[in-house]
Amino acid sequence: MVAHVATVAFLGLEARGVEVQVQIAAGLPKFLVVGLPDKAVAESRERVHAALAAIGLSLPPKRITVNLSPADLPKEGSHYDLPIALGLLAAMGAIDTETLAGYLAVGELGLDGRVAPSPGVLLAAMHASARSLGLICPAAQGPEAAWAGDVEIVPAPDLIALLNHFRGSAVLRPPEPGEAALDGPGPDLAQVKGQETAKRALEIAAAGGHNLLMTGPPGAGKSLLAACLPGILPELTPSEALEVSMIASVAEALSDGRLIRSRPFRAPHHSASMVALVGGGLRVRPGEVSLAHLGVLFLDELPEFQRSALDSLRQPLETGTVSVARANAHVTFPARVQLVAAMNPCDRVAFLLPGVPLDSRRPKPECQQLQGNDLPARLKRRRRELRLFQREAAQRIGVAADTYLNWETGRRTPPTQYQHSIERFLTARVP
Structure with a gap:
């Protein structure tokens, strides 16, 4: 018997459907995970084994094969723990396979059976809504997933509660969407004394969406003026707020399921590398320019940044996107930002x-x-x-x-x- 559980793989802000296929067959006891898994996915065998043992279930002494289909798509992250565990429970007869057919599952498992938060739940909820599926996710991220709209959310605190929910003995309540995150009041441009020319330039840049370079001696107020820019920009529309929140969800920067409603303001240090600015890494994550999407990217001490890091910003500023190429994947992040840079004058000027x-x-x-x-x-x-x-x-x-x-x-x-x-x-x- 082969059990099937739906989940997703994240490529930038795109969630691609992945099917977890679990087979328990006769043979020497062995637990295999195939389908281009990374190290985090391969280690899910130990987490799933310990989580099932914590709720009083032991794996049968047979050959267990877990296939992550499609096999040519790289699988990264710990959110495959929960779908693998649900597939094993379905193959063992603990959960009805037809019930799982209407759900998509994401979540990391603890050794005690708890379902821990994992990045990208909001993207998974959007994908489930587009496929008319329900979503099984960590209970802590239920309010975040509820922002996807018309989708059934099952917030699972642990495997025991999830089993009781599907058996009908203790139904889990659907979560309410988290409140919009209202940041504390930032710097107000009206409180800046003097610098009338600079304030006028800031207003023109905000009205036209122009990039801005400020040159002045230390202490002239360049950083303060840059921090005032998000406060005079228009508020995010609901669709823009959802897009910004999806980027924060992938970067694990969305707290308490609160939708981001204010313009992002990112100010990386001048020692930031090219990967930190545009994204990348072993597990591709959005960089500062994507985290500032639809907001302000402030580069203080502009001449101190690495030449390669500044050159890497050309494509995002021209196209509004960041493309990270890998040998087996091509990831694209949105990066429509308003660039504000500041620098001290050199000796010549x-x-x-x-x-x-x-x-x-x-x-x-x-x-x-x-x-x-x-x-x-x-x-x-x-x-x-x-x-x-x-x-x-x-x-x-x-x-x-x-x-x-x-x-x-x-x-x-x-x-x-x-x-x-x-x-x-x-x-x-x-x-």
Whole structure:
């Protein structure tokens, strides 16, 4: 006899149907799992064996074969534990096989028979709804699965409760959809004092969906302005909220089955690798650009990111998707983001920004290193070289020394008619 249980395999945000076929035949005692399983699926034999023993059932001393069909599709994850256990129970006669034919099962098993949460339950529920099937899932993820709409949800806390449910002795109550996740109030753009030009640019970017690059000295408020952007973007529509929540479900970032209703804001560290940004890994998971789908991806200290990591963002920004190619699979994640980047000015252009002292740059390249142990003499020499440099700069630009000093200290902003002279002077002096 062969028992059949429906489940799914996750490829990006796509759930593909998988049939778990369990056969108990005469032969030497052996437990085989075939059908391109990864290590987590292969180890499910031990978890299923221990879980059945915990509820007082032992496997028969026969040859047990579990086939995950289609055999050419890679199977990854621990959510195959529950369908394999249900297939064994059906093959042993503990559950009616016709009853299981109307359900799709996902869930990880503990050694004591509990059904533990597993990623991707919302995607599995959407797939079950499209196939007019019910869904057997962990009880903790029942509210998450209920967002799929018109689908029968069986939230199983453990195998004993699931057996009693199908026998009719203790029916499990269907869960209610989890409440929408309402994040705490983020930074409000109205509370930002000053920076009127930057705030205007932020409003234009929000209205048109434009990407934004902010350049300014440390402490100017670049990170705060970027964090204010999600607050002035339109709210997610119900379909967009479901799409964002599906990505979070695959990444195991959906808490308590709450649907995400606010725009995502992701700010990866500048040491993040290419895989962390666009996704991938041994078990393909969405990266930061996909987790920021329909929201804001903020890259602070932009020049500090790896060149390969920045280059990998070209395709997502152009197409709105991320494609991760493997030898036996091709996974696609959505990645429609609004990119906001921030950087500190480099030495070449720091002088063009008000409030940035010019002496933060190196003086004349031909200046020799200060020598000697006489500190007052060294300071005097340093001041003298700095004054000479300031006079030369003022003369080359064509302004008075006092005017140049006001620009250098940030008390005045260089007029636009002098910017060409300033750029030419800096280009000539800085290698």
